[in-house]
Amino acid sequence: MRHIISLLMENEPGALSRVAGLFSARGYNIESLTVAPTEDPSLSRMTVVTSGSDDVIEQITKQLNKLVDIVKVVDLSGGDHIERELMLVKVRASGKDREEMKRMADIFRGRIVDVTDKAYTIELTGTGSKLDAFLGALEQGVILETVRTGASGIGRGERILKV
Amino acid sequence: MELTAGVTTELSGAEITMRCLQAEGVEFLFGYPGGAVLPLYDEIFKQEKVKHILVRHEQAAVHAADAYARSTEKVGAVLVTSGPGVTNAVTGIATAYMDSIPVVIISGQVPTHAIGQDAFQEVDAVGVTRPCVKHNFLVKDVKDLAVTMKKAFYLAATGRPGPVLVDIPKDVQTAKTNFFYPQSVSMRSYNPVVKGHSGQIRKALQLLLEAKRPMIYTGGGVVLGNAAAELLHLVHALGFPCTNTLMGLGGYPATDPQFVGMLGMHGTFEANMAMQNCDVLLAIGARFDDRVIGNPKHFFQEDRKIIHVDIDPSSISKRVRVDVPIVGDVREVLQEMNRQLAAGKERPDPVAVKTWWDQIGVWKGRDCLKYDRNSKIIKPQSVVEKLYELTKDMDMYVTSDVGQHQMWAAQFYKFNKPRRWINSGGLGTMGVGLPYALGVQLAHPDATVACVTGEASIQMCIQELSTAKQYRLPVKIVNLNNRYMGMVRQWQEFFHGNRYAESYMDALPDFVKLTESYGHVGMRIDKPEDVEPALREAFSRKNDLVFMDFITDQTENVFPMVPGGKGLSEMILV
Numbered sequence: 001m002r003h004i005i006s007l008l009m010e011n012e013p014g015a016l017s018r019v020a021g022l023f024s025a026r027g028y029n030i031e032s033l034t035v036a037p038t039e040d041p042s043l044s045r046m047t048v049v050t051s052g053s054d055d056v057i058e059q060i061t062k063q064l065n066k067l068v069d070i071v072k073v074v075d076l077s078g079g080d081h082i083e084r085e086l087m088l089v090k091v092r093a094s095g096k097d098r099e100e101m102k103r104m105a106d107i108f109r110g111r112i113v114d115v116t117d118k119a120y121t122i123e124l125t126g127t128g129s130k131l132d133a134f135l136g137a138l139e140q141g142v143i144l145e146t147v148r149t150g151a152s153g154i155g156r157g158e159r160i161l162k163v
Numbered sequence: 164m165e166l167t168a169g170v171t172t173e174l175s176g177a178e179i180t181m182r183c184l185q186a187e188g189v190e191f192l193f194g195y196p197g198g199a200v201l202p203l204y205d206e207i208f209k210q211e212k213v214k215h216i217l218v219r220h221e222q223a224a225v226h227a228a229d230a231y232a233r234s235t236e237k238v239g240a241v242l243v244t245s246g247p248g249v250t251n252a253v254t255g256i257a258t259a260y261m262d263s264i265p266v267v268i269i270s271g272q273v274p275t276h277a278i279g280q281d282a283f284q285e286v287d288a289v290g291v292t293r294p295c296v297k298h299n300f301l302v303k304d305v306k307d308l309a310v311t312m313k314k315a316f317y318l319a320a321t322g323r324p325g326p327v328l329v330d331i332p333k334d335v336q337t338a339k340t341n342f343f344y345p346q347s348v349s350m351r352s353y354n355p356v357v358k359g360h361s362g363q364i365r366k367a368l369q370l371l372l373e374a375k376r377p378m379i380y381t382g383g384g385v386v387l388g389n390a391a392a393e394l395l396h397l398v399h400a401l402g403f404p405c406t407n408t409l410m411g412l413g414g415y416p417a418t419d420p421q422f423v424g425m426l427g428m429h430g431t432f433e434a435n436m437a438m439q440n441c442d443v444l445l446a447i448g449a450r451f452d453d454r455v456i457g458n459p460k461h462f463f464q465e466d467r468k469i470i471h472v473d474i475d476p477s478s479i480s481k482r483v484r485v486d487v488p489i490v491g492d493v494r495e496v497l498q499e500m501n502r503q504l505a506a507g508k509e510r511p512d513p514v515a516v517k518t519w520w521d522q523i524g525v526w527k528g529r530d531c532l533k534y535d536r537n538s539k540i541i542k543p544q545s546v547v548e549k550l551y552e553l554t555k556d557m558d559m560y561v562t563s564d565v566g567q568h569q570m571w572a573a574q575f576y577k578f579n580k581p582r583r584w585i586n587s588g589g590l591g592t593m594g595v596g597l598p599y600a601l602g603v604q605l606a607h608p609d610a611t612v613a614c615v616t617g618e619a620s621i622q623m624c625i626q627e628l629s630t631a632k633q634y635r636l637p638v639k640i641v642n643l644n645n646r647y648m649g650m651v652r653q654w655q656e657f658f659h660g661n662r663y664a665e666s667y668m669d670a671l672p673d674f675v676k677l678t679e680s681y682g683h684v685g686m687r688i689d690k691p692e693d694v695e696p697a698l699r700e701a702f703s704r705k706n707d708l709v710f711m712d713f714i715t716d717q718t719e720n721v722f723p724m725v726p727g728g729k730g731l732s733e734m735i736l737v
Contacts, residue, residue, distance in 0.1 A: 025294050055480070055484075059480075062477035068296075
């Protein structure tokens with residue numbers, strides 16, 4: 001099963017590689033991984049999307065907690081949460097295709113953030129499946145380039161991950 | 164971080180490091196000098212509190228510090244230079260990591276401005292050691308040095324212990340700053356649980372008291388957690404059988420009638436059968452290693468309840484599903500369990516426990532450790548048996564290397580006290596035996612230290628005979644020489660159709676001459692009747708290192724044996 005794990009860790013050099021090393025050394029899967037400092041500059045927040053049986057996820061959580069740099073770990077998939085991923089897509093857009101491309105971006109609530117004679121760059125946020133759907137809706141061949149951030153997640157309502 | 168005490172004088176990083184080691188009560192610093200740590204060696208020269216032990220290879224420095232820690236309750240300390248010094252130390256670090264041994268390794272690093280430039284003797288020490296340390300640090304500013312050292316010792320010794328590396332660039336060793344050494348540290352990200360949950364402990368006790376076929380299985384955690392007395396109390400109070408893992412030997416007295424021997428791949432028939440057939444299992448400071456339970460699929464039984472006590476939550480339910488997890492220091496948990504048991508009126512069902520012991524008695528009747536006692540060639544088991552008989556009343560420590568001799572030592576030497584059996588259980592590192600013996604002898608100068616080894620293992624760190632000479636360490640080496648990598652040969656015999664690929668040790672040295680060349684005493688023993696006199700003579704030579712080269716039966720194998728991937732009840736017996 002797919003799980004989205006959020007963790008707070010000391011904002012210290014090498015912390016990221018400890019996490020990445022843990023996953024590779026123990027043979028766990030990383031689907032995506034995003035990390036950035038939080039409002040407290042001494043802490044970084046990382047979101048790891050992974051998959052595995054309940055036993056595997058329990059081990060992943062325990063092993064992460066064991067790392068000395070890691071302050072807190074939660075499995076967001078254990079409750080209601082919001083998940084977002086950012087994608088930038090560069091598409092071929094010239095002549096009458098330009099209108100069509102604009103409409104398509106609007107439907108998916110995307111924004112065109114860069115324009116040239118021949119191309120648009122569209123910014124899109126949402127869950128991974130929404131971004132996949134957008135790519136699927138485009139005609140083959142119009143996509144010039146894509147870049148995605150991997151998921152970030154936060155608990156709904158009163159659920160807070162904080163020290 | 165709290166700074167609660169300190170002195171305000173400008174000191175160099177090297178001076179600070181030495182002050183920290185002194186403040187931590189480090190007696191011995193095992194190491195090897197090199198360009199990147201010379202400022203530190205200069206400080207070693209200027210003081211007398213911390214004694215430096217010069218080994219002949221960095222791997223041995225870590226092994227010796229590790230054995231020092233295993234045989235005392237203290238943290239071992241190591242100093243190595245950058246680059247090749249650190250990479251040589253990695254085997255030692257990984258060995259300590261697998262067995263959860265508290266060691267602090269200080270490594271020199273190229274100056275900060277040269278880091279990342281592929282400088283001479285540069286290696287990413289933090290990167291190279293990351294998978295096999297509890298934690299590691301690169302100190303980039305001398306102002307962080309003292310606090311980092313405090314954290315290193317704190318991390319190494321608390322929670323589940325382990326090795327911690329501190330990498331110090333050469334310019335940080337020479338830079339100066341005010342010296343404050345904190346008396347304590349608190350880290351928001353590191354708070355090991357010490358006290359076990361009392362409700363869970365009550366639940367565990369309830370299960371144990373209702374058990375019809377109970378079993379107590381303990382590991383290295385009991386030894387490291389100094390919980391032997393509490394364990395003995397509990398096992399006696401309950402009247403249940405107790406087994407130790409290879410790492411746990413001595414955690415429960417081997418001569419006690421409730422001890423059923425070691426379990427696992429080369430454990431006794433009775434221990435393995437009791438483990439496999441019990442209905443309630445209490446696991447304490449043990450981690451259900453593959454060498455202990457074989458394949459978890461074969462171990463799984465729907466109706467068996469498992470209680471697991473461990474300080475490391477990630478060890479619980481890692482290989483087998485646990486019904487009652489108890490996270491905490493084993494000593495604290497056992498104390499609480501003893502308290503609750505004494506306070507309550509309930510006692511185990513005497514009829515059920517008697518029936519269970521009768522069954523164990525039947526298994527014991529197989530005499531699974533028997534061997535040919537009338538052999539004309541020296542049987543390795545007989546050497547260990549004789550060693551035990553002659554030394555059981557001494558203040559005795561036994562180290563071992565890795566292989567058949569290790570298993571015979573574990574099976575035939577009866578350890579009644581913890582921290583007396585020193586060996587590499589987790590990583591299974593060949594070459595540890597001699598450096599282990601040196602570390603133990605330094606920690607216990609008046610004790611008798613024997614290293615049970617084989618001709619293949621000993622050669623992996625044999626250069627340490629030189630260290631033994633320098634510091635006059637009179638260890639007794641019991642070499643069970645069968646001219647084969649014995650355990651490799653045994654597996655080739657069982658699983659590879661007797662094709663002894665590269666397991667034959669051709670071109671062996673003359674160990675007697677080799678030992679003599681280092682200035683020690685060598686003996687060669689090739690007749691069964693000479694075993695006892697040789698051991699007697701060796702152990703009477705209090706001040707000499709004696710290397711006893713026992714020429715043993717080449718064909719002898721270790722039994723019982725649970726083949727890899729099988730279940731505990733699928734043992735091969737003699």
